[in-house]
């Protein structure tokens with residue numbers, strides 16, 4: 380199978396509507412990418428790996444090195460999805476030039492097809508600079524986790540008119556700047572619907588209602604790896620429970636010396 384392309388994703392939205400919603404999940408490792416790839420249109424190497432993989436308490440400390448290493452692994456593990464890599468905090472905000480250098484490094488080291496960065500109007504110049512130089516950019520508006528220290532937490536955005544107008548203006552600005560898609564995080568349904576209706580590029584929602592052109596979740600959240608998840612997450616499995624149960628069975632088997640058994644031993648005929 381040929382890998383999907385950024386223009387193909389952008390082209391899924393025709394005359395303001397997306398017939399088949401765009402499916403996106405995060406992946407941080409090659410094996411997870413392999414398992415998710417055939418079911419997705421896009422795989423996001425999210426800087427959420429800071430919390431999910433590294434146990435950090437926000438995405439702020441995530442480095443370019445981490446994003447490059449995990450991005451390369453996900454690219455190697457996938458065959459058909461468009462791989463998008465998050466630009467980490469501090470790697471793009473200072474200037475379009477800084478953003479270009481970081482994005483070019485990410486693309487060279489990972490083979491990804493696009494980068495994602497957080498911010499609306501304030502990042503429009505940067506998005507325009509990258510897009511014009513061969514780097515497809517996915518924007519990210521609404522709740523932007525890298526701004527946790529400025530926002531004072533991870534509350535949903537757009538609860539009053541000023542916030543709502545700001546998110547709409549941000550979405551318009553990144554669209555005009557040349558972003559190929561927008562992740563909308565943590566906003567009320569009417570705002571997501573209004574953005575999706577008013578911009579020509581696909582909107583990918585997370586905690587932003589079914590009004591978006593596509594959906595993204597952190598794979599580990601969706602798989603039920605965590606006991607506590609935000610309201611917008613649906614757990615499609617209970618991997619945390621299954622992993623502890625498997626570890627418990629393994630531990631008992633070792634302690635009672637029933638593992639390893641004959642079938643795991645070299646030099647013993649199977650079934651003997």
Ligand code: KIV
Pocket residue numbers: 405423424425426427428465562564585595596597
């Ligand atoms: O880092 C991340 O996982 C994201 C999302 C949109 C889920 O940015």
Ligand code: NA
Pocket residue numbers: 425426427438465
């Ligand atoms: Na992110």
